[in-house]
Amino acid sequence: MLRRNAVPDVPRWAALTAYAVPLVTLPSGLWRIALVAGLPVASDPVRTGWGVLYVLTLTAVSEGLALLTLGLVQPWGEVVPRWIPLIGGRPVRPLAAVIPALVGAALLFLLSIVIGIVQTHSLTSGSLTTSATQDALLVACYAPLLAWAPLLAVTAIAYHRRRTAAAPRSERVLEHH
Numbered sequence: 001m002l003r004r005n006a007v008p009d010v011p012r013w014a015a016l017t018a019y020a021v022p023l024v025t026l027p028s029g030l031w032r033i034a035l036v037a038g039l040p041v042a043s044d045p046v047r048t049g050w051g052v053l054y055v056l057t058l059t060a061v062s063e064g065l066a067l068l069t070l071g072l073v074q075p076w077g078e079v080v081p082r083w084i085p086l087i088g089g090r091p092v093r094p095l096a097a098v099i100p101a102l103v104g105a106a107l108l109f110l111l112s113i114v115i116g117i118v119q120t121h122s123l124t125s126g127s128l129t130t131s132a133t134q135d136a137l138l139v140a141c142y143a144p145l146l147a148w149a150p151l152l153a154v155t156a157i158a159y160h161r162r163r164t165a166a167a168p169r170s171e172r173v174l175e176h177h
Helices: 012-036 049-072 094-125 132-164 169-176
Strands: none
Touching: 012 049, 012 132, 049 094, 049 132, 094 132
């Protein structure tokens, strides 16, 4: 299935890393949805309108950004889909995809450090959850996010290498004659 959807010259490992990104963000999104649904995943469920809107928007944006990683191995990451106004059908410049991806990976790395410190403090002080089961569920749902930054970074680097590789020698010779 991965080979059918990916660009033909994408290494299998790069396709696997790209497809892993939305999967590593999914557990935390499901945890947040459970939180707003009132399931007993935390000591204080989110019930206010703005709180619910924030949590659901965060979940949708996170998963949407994770899904953009697929563009690094899919045809729409090389040529803008035709249905997009003004730029549809144009080639995607490699750096237009690589720079945002690497900046995103760096920000995710920094966020994981900050959030890790805050969550560790919350777990050790007992202010976020009320039971060991809730603690374990929270860790199990958020720990996969630690893989997001490195998976995105290596997929972006593979995309850059593949898209900017020098043309084979035979093609360069033909261009000059």
